[in-house]
Amino acid sequence: MNLKRRDLLKIVAAGGIASAGTRVFAQSEGPLRIGVLCDFSSVASTSGGKGSVAAVELAVEDFGGQALGRQIEIVSADHQGKAEIATGIAREWMDTKGVEAFFDLQISSCALAVMALAANKNKIAVVSNAHSSQITGKSCNPTSFHWTYDTYGLSTVQPEVFVKMGKKRWFLLNPDYAFGISLENDFKKSLEGRGATVTGSLRVPLGSPDFSTAVLAAANSGADVVQVGLFGTDLLNFIKTARQFGLDSVVTLATTSMSIVDVQVLGLESMHGLYANEVFYWDQNDKTRDWSKRYMKKMGSPPNGERACGYSAVMHYLKAVAQAGVVDATQVAKAMRSIPVNDMMSNNLTVREDGMCVRDFHLFKVKAPEASKYDFDMYDYVSTVAGPSTVRSPSESECALIKS
Structure with a gap:
């Protein structure tokens, strides 16, 4: 079959129209x-x-x-x-x-x-x-x-501050799944690198009904600081139990997964004196x-x-x-x-x-009720660790995207 030049131009033009139509369709796609x-x-x-x-x-x-x-x-x-x-x-x-x-x-x-x-x-x-x-x-x-x-960042802030205060004996309490295991391992490395000692550690399953065993283990560990990696209702239930047993009067309670939301739930009366890591606080600036x-x-x-x-x-x-x-x-x-x-x-x-967004990490201390001056005035600023220090160095990374 022989095609005349004008027929070929029609086909090319039609193809161009189809392409344009495709682009229009792409731009008018759904949400x-x-x-x-x-x-x-x-x-x-x-x-x-x-x-x-x-x-x-x-x-x-x-x-x-x-x-x-x-x-x-x-x-x-x-x-x-x-x-x-x-x-x-x-x-x-x-x-x-x-x-x-x-x-x-x-x-x-x-x-x-x-x-x-x-x-x-x-x-x-x-x-x-x-x-x-x-x-x-x-x-x-x-x-x-x-x-x-990540857990590496969580493991840098509190050891950096508390070890310098002379608090070198630590008990680690974390949830028994991927996050908690990773956090425990990173804390051990961080503390060892700063000359501190882990006196004991305990992992608890999500949704634990009773934290008395965990509180007693922490109290008997001889630690200066109890690192608490629990979160949500587990964290709140642990803190209630710790207050009942008076654990906060003999050790520093340093939570790594507590947020202002948790403070709101239990209130300053129950939470004052606890330490929290945050990348954001609503009242910062x-x-x-x-x-x-x-x-x-x-x-x-x-x-x-x-x-x-x-x-x-x-x-x-x-x-x-x-x-x-x-x-x-x-x-x-x-x-x-x-x-x-x-x-x-x-x-x-x-x-x-x-894929890590590199952020500064802040340490706050929960205010006593009498120190709070207005609604949601809950934290006193303690210290900041700059972003580059809160992420693993490329040489330590297990990510193939960095190693390649």
Whole structure:
């Protein structure tokens, strides 16, 4: 069959029209959906749930509600602290709702499972509410990020401060799963490197009904400091028991996973004198106060660091989508690593190749009731450890992205 030149031009033109039509279709796609997966109903719900969703809603609102001409929609669900439920929801969202990115990902086992699934499907996963070192360690991947801190960071702040005070004997109490095991191991290395001694350690299962054994073990350990890596209702129940037994009168109680949310639940009368690590405190400066007031209008109380980091993570993701010009996770991930992190809690922060957003870490002490001057005035500032000191050096990293 012989084609005349004008017929060939018609075919080429038709192809051009088809291509243009494809581009128009891409630009007029349905909503850009992002997923918030966290605990709404079990042990960690006090630091996740509706509060995590509220922070993400503020980020979408501040970004203008659209990205690449598409409305941004948030879907959320309760993974109940179980990895198999988390991955089941994530898989369904990707298959039926077209979710492009996952946020919060509370509880390390859930985070690690969703990270692996998302990477396999070329989707973004940004962890802001789980803290295992595996996230940016041996389980790192090109499309996953860690937006708050890990167990290595948690293990630097308190030893740095307390060992210098002469408190060199430590008892370690942590939850018996991925996060707690990682935290215990990192604390042991951190303390050993500072010339301190671990007098004993204990791991307890999530949702433990009784903490009297743990309190007695800590009291009899001869420690100067009891590091408490419990969180949520487990942390609150431990503190109640510790107060009843008078443990706080003989040792320093240093919590590594307590937040202002927990202080609100038990009140200053029960929590005063405890130490807490935070990357964010609502009353730090004008920017944090202004943003937190908006959050409080939604939730009635200030955000914890994990929820603030969830806001930061979504804002940075959307900026990266805008810069990349596509939602393809590979290209968005490159943009997320290339642009600085700036928001109400972040000032030109960097994102490492392993996906870690490098933040300063602060140590606070819970105020006595009489020292609190206004609503939610709960912390006294103690010290700060600069961001680079709160992350593993490249030579120590188990992440293949750094070693390659």
